[in-house]
Amino acid sequence: MSRQMGDSHRRFLQTMMVSGIVDEQEARTLYKHCCETHNTQCAPDKLDDFIDTINSKLQPMFMQIRKGMSEDSGQQYYALVNMSETEVTRMSSDYADNELELFRKTIELIMGAENGKASSTDILNSVDSMTTKKMKKSETEHLLNRLVHDKWLCEKRGEYTLSTRCIIEMEPYIREMYQDQVKVCHICHNIAFQCQICENPTCGIKIHNPCVARYFQGRAEPRCPACDDFWPHEIPEVRRPQSQSRR
């Protein structure tokens, strides 16, 4: 079902190429704006069809507008992703080989951590095991700042997490590279980094924090959706969509 692309689609795509990622609300506003600018019909519930049309034409270029959730807010985002070599094609023009290696090491640390975070100390220590040109402490810190600035990582109190954009873009790569380590959310089936884990050793399912909030909302006693054991973690509040969107 690939309808023809019009100028409204092209304008939407061009804006995505500049922004890289927009939240659902921004995507809706942009959709409306593009349709109005080019006098085409705009049905509020047809955003995903509109994007499918763009995607059908992007597919031969190994690009896609993909939807994903922020692990912080639970909000939906749309990101323009490059599927040819996952993130590398886009990153490689801006990052040197040893910088990419350190980024990969950071992903490994985040993968291995139960809370989906890597501390700056751990990242600095991982420099010792680098096979490419080792980086000085100041260079590593500078690189981490750049990765945050370019929206690949998020930082909070010296701890680093993968950004929403990074997760959306790199999910296939991470699933392939870290097959046995990858955690998948029991509720939404997407890859999970920051999540709660069932403490029953024979179960151990993972649920994203925002998915926990939504799933247990209004339930008297929280029980694991898989093994029915008591869910011992603190249940976060369901966040309002507009609340501080971090990418």
Add this chain to the structure above:
Amino acid sequence: MTQRRRLSNTQNSPQSRQQPGTLMAQEEDDDSTFTQPSTSQVQRGLEKLTPAQVEQKTAEVVQYFLVKDQKKIPIRRADLVKHVVKDYRNIYPEIIKRAERTFDQVFGLKLVEIDTKSHSYILINKMEPVVGASIINPTNPKMGLLFVILSIIFMKGGLVRENLIWSTLKKLRVDPGEKHEEFGDVRKVVTDEFVRQRYLEYVRIPHTEPVEHEFRWGQRADKEVSKAKILEFMGQLHEQDPQSWSQQYREAHSTPSSSQASTSSQR
């Protein structure tokens, strides 16, 4: 990550980390070794390849242009052939033709050869910028700066001495002598970055002591920026009817570039 660097290696060759100046000097020679294949050569080349192979190569070329275009620096044919097209150089015209079609139909961009001698290309936007949105994009304040400079040049008849630009920017609290928190080295952005991106031309005025330069619109600005929109913007700024600048108004509504920019709109 390293396992998956097939395509990125073709793009991440050392040239991406070099100064553009040295790059140009070095690549100059390379292009002379490339001869445009004839139609029959292309035909024969295509017969030896599967449609999927041609499609894959076209996709790589498209991506290369898109990545390079983020920096808005012209892309040289020599680089493209050396780093991406490679063994497919015998069907180069076909690949470029397909890439052009993709840019046009999918991205709303036009691939333009701006220098037929050195064979370099830029991507220009085929769609009319929405004033207040894309060109004066708040996420890209540099474009705002550029828009102001282009406006000054246009309103002054197409050619201005640099002093006028600097003094006008100063009035807008953008001092080229000081480090600006958003733009950094303003003088460098204006006289180097915008020039390399082909938005501006910055040329020395002969026989001036001390040395003085003048600004004109660059090729990219001519193709991409609608003069009618600039006039509209000036009208809003000065609360004046755009038609009151009769000379500019006539130019904005007669030159091929601005009429091309407005006919692409469907309104």
